[in-house]
Each structure stands twice: as C-alpha cells, then as structure tokens.
Amino acid sequence: MKQEVENINSDTTTYLTLERKYESLIMEVRKYEGELADYNLALDKYRSDTKPDDIEAFFNHIKIQNDKQRTHLDELFSEKKDMENVIQGFETQI
Numbered sequence: 001m002k003q004e005v006e007n008i009n010s011d012t013t014t015y016l017t018l019e020r021k022y023e024s025l026i027m028e029v030r031k032y033e034g035e036l037a038d039y040n041l042a043l044d045k046y047r048s049d050t051k052p053d054d055i056e057a058f059f060n061h062i063k064i065q066n067d068k069q070r071t072h073l074d075e076l077f078s079e080k081k082d083m084e085n086v087i088q089g090f091e092t093q094i
Contacts, residue, residue: 045055
C-alpha cells in the first residue's frame, strides 16, 4: 500500500513537471509561429514587389490603431478600478 502511495506521489510530481514543461514549450511554439508568420508576410511582400514605403505606411497605420486601442483599454481599466473602489466604499459603509 505504501508503495502505491509513493508511486502515485511520484506520478503526480512527474505530471506537474511535464505540465510546466508543456506550457513553456507551447509558449515557445506560439512565439515561433508568430515570427514565421511575420517572415512569410515579408516574403510575400517582397515577391509581389511591394514598395517599402507602402509597407511602412501600413505599419504606421496599424501602429496608430494599436495606440488608439491601448488608450481606450487603459481608460476602461481605469474606469473599472474607480467603480471597484466605489463599490468597496459602499460595502464598507454597509
């Protein structure tokens, strides 16, 4: 019986270790997939004789959109924090 408990504990430890390794490898694979997609896009643009100025304009357009979204999300996050503080104040009063 003790041997079975030790085996189960060992298997659990091994499982947790492998699970962490799996998660780190999945993150690494996703990073490489993103880089590959970027390289493929650049290669497609190169093959289709897209002008570097067009690519830079597209990049700037996307950057501006990302900045707008970041600002909007920051505002929403700030508003959420303010509402949580108000709610906490009401809960304290109650």
